[in-house]
Amino acid sequence: MKIIGLLLACVWMVAAAGETILIRDADVYPVSGKEMKGVSILIQDGKIAEIAAKIVPPKGARVVEAKGMRVYPGMIDSGTELGLSEIPAVRESVDTGELGEFMPQLKALVAVNPDSEHFGVVRVNGITSAMTFPSSGGGGGRFGGGERQLISGQAALIHTEGWTWEDMEIKRSAAMSVAFPSLARGGRGGAVPDSVVEILGQTGLGGSAATALRNYEEAIAKLSDFFENSRRYQKAKAAHLADFRTDLKFEAMLPVLDGKVPVAVTAARASTIHDAVQWAKKQNIKLVILQPREIGKAAADLKAENVPVIFGRVLALPETEDSAYDEAFTLPAEAYKAGIKFAFGTFTNEFVRNIPYQAATAVAFGLPYEEALKAVTINPAQIWGTGDQVGSVEKGKVADLMITDGDPLEIQTQVKHLYIKGKEVSLENRQTRLYQRYLNRN
């Protein structure tokens, strides 16, 4: 039995390398356009080579009969620590949260462990790529030196499969992770809602308000100074000054200043979002807001400046005791109605595989289904600057696909086949192996 399994594994691996695959007679849900029933998809050289009603299989192509099954683009989680953190409780297994206040030169990509058990687990549910952050405000950040980082480094968009991190790379610098200061006090991301602050005034919140305000302004000034210095460096470099010396930190900031890499800022409250948007506008840089817990008055800012947001877990408790019980469930629908572009993130590796169900919850509470699907496929691809490569089933795109027996946002649905960069990827993982082993225990 074991030997047969081994043989099969070998055959499968040989077959998978640089394969030409024809998925035949599937119902294709490209996300970028209308669904196509009973069509075929040709995968060649890692790309989607053709989508048509009938395709004659090229010589040597492997044909996958997919009648009655569905093809979707692989899903993207826009907020993870995949590859950087294995067991959040074990310091040695966590590589988020470096020391140092301004660390834009750090790259999450180079610390991604391709053999992390998490990758196999998330692939089972059709997650083919993910943003991995040097410090997402979630898991391992607390293992840093204690001092709050203002810039924690470059987040990477990666495939969830590959031999090396170079193999897995989609975009090594997809965002610069910046901890924008917040006036919030207490609780996660600030427990006192803006409406209450407005009514009670700063003084109504206690005597420390003045200190908090001063700290807040100081932190923003510090951040702005760093950006200003980066700009001076940019000018000095452009001027080819004789005494110019390369500085790794400032060098890392250049793509941000050029608007090529967005700054990703975690901002829960509308007031923080507003401040961050205005600050980014002043700095003339691109911005993405992570894990907002309210949209409300920030909607106008986000819309006006075309700033996308990445929602954290939809299945989350309300921020305050008297918030509506479904506050977090309805937030994506609110963003949609306000015309804000958004995607979903889970912000902890443990729940990455549940990102489709987070999206489903948003649908239950008012988000149109099509928008929920976009928010785990094409929207994140576009937000992270890779809309021409991944996120939809289109000719010429990277073949990140899944074949399912139903709607991928529905829990009952099973992913039957998964393709990353045109290669069929095994749906086995640590958990399925343990399952088989102990199911057969006598």
Place this chain on the structure above:
Amino acid sequence: MKKLILTAIAVMAPLCAQTIVIQNATVMTVAKGTFKGSVVVKDGKIAEVGEKVMVPQGATVIDATNQYLIPGIIDCHSHIAGDGGINEGSVSVSSMVNIKDIINPEDIAVYRALAGGVTTANILHGSANAIGGQTIVLKMRWGKDAQSMIFEGAAPGIKFALGENPKRAGNPQGGRGATTTAARYPATRMGVEDTIRDAFNEAKIYKAEWDDYKSKVAAGQHPIPPRKDLKLEALKEVLEGTRYVHAHCYRADEILMLLRVADDYGFKIRTLQHVLEGYKVAKEIAAHGAGASTFSDWWSYKVEAFDAIPYNAAIMAKKGVVVSLNSDDAELMRHLNSEAGKAMKYGGMTETEALAMVTLNPAKQLGIDNRVGSIEVGKDADLVIYDKFPLSDYAKVQKVLIDGHKYFDRDEEVSGRPAKAAEKQKLLEKEKQAAPRQGAPAGRGGRG
């Protein structure tokens, strides 16, 4: 401030006891299949279940066309409605303390649990020590006082904890010999076994003293009663089988250890909680007769959760263990219906088997299945209406009944929001006039 807002949003008086007919629903009874039909509720109990029922005169009719009706969800592991700390971790054995004494009926988590279809929850002590405090089963009777929330007649329990959590206090920060915090025994899984064994050794002697005293009294003698020991009293009840053991555990070795200690002292483990490696020793769990209450798919957050698999529930069920899915978390508690759906996805449980894991099975584990857990004539009218197939995140809770009273209604909740917002605004204006006070953040659930 906190109080004022709470009062403003909290009070939703349940309807008076009356006859209710829920019509045209897809009724998932859990015990007797699924069918399209009606359920009649009378005096807080399920009076009739059938495809066609007579509507009694004066009955309130709830039309549930295209909707689903399930028994109220039961969470076998929760820490909501606890006022302040739930971990008496200063000692390794804290069997003298009782969650019953700190019930806070105004915890907003109770209302949120209702909005997620939960009608009953097992409120447990924390997992900081090998033998923790006494536990209590509550119905989510939002708006009632603490006493009225207690599930009448449900056997009381006690929390045990194995593995990393009870070891933690034995391994203070800074390592052994650090002067900041004194280490508390035990520091290893060996010590956890010894702690439990030692406690039951004492309890057995204590029980013998009382048994001897009682037999002498019965024989007409007038002996001096033994000194009452509140710590050992609860363990004596465990030995007598009147108090259920709910044991927090992760790894297969510690699960087996506890079963063997229980075997040695002649008591039963009622439920193994979390029991993430239960699938490795499912045979032994089934043989002991312990129930297993686990997470659907949590894993990797600590070393002892690294072998956790989402197939755990399915394997244990296939090997004859009564399995429930729990939350241990005020948020997760709100969608145990979709957590049950995951038992279908991972391991191929049927619809009914999966739904039983959050209804009938936890009822069995808590010894209250004669009252709740399925839609059957004579059982409490604890019912939940969903707009869609409930084992999915597409489904929303529409209405929740406990004892035939409506405790949650989504339409009323949503339509009542403008009025509540206006009332809150008024209260805030009033607060503005008064002396400024500190705003307080809401409490949150942790995890095992």
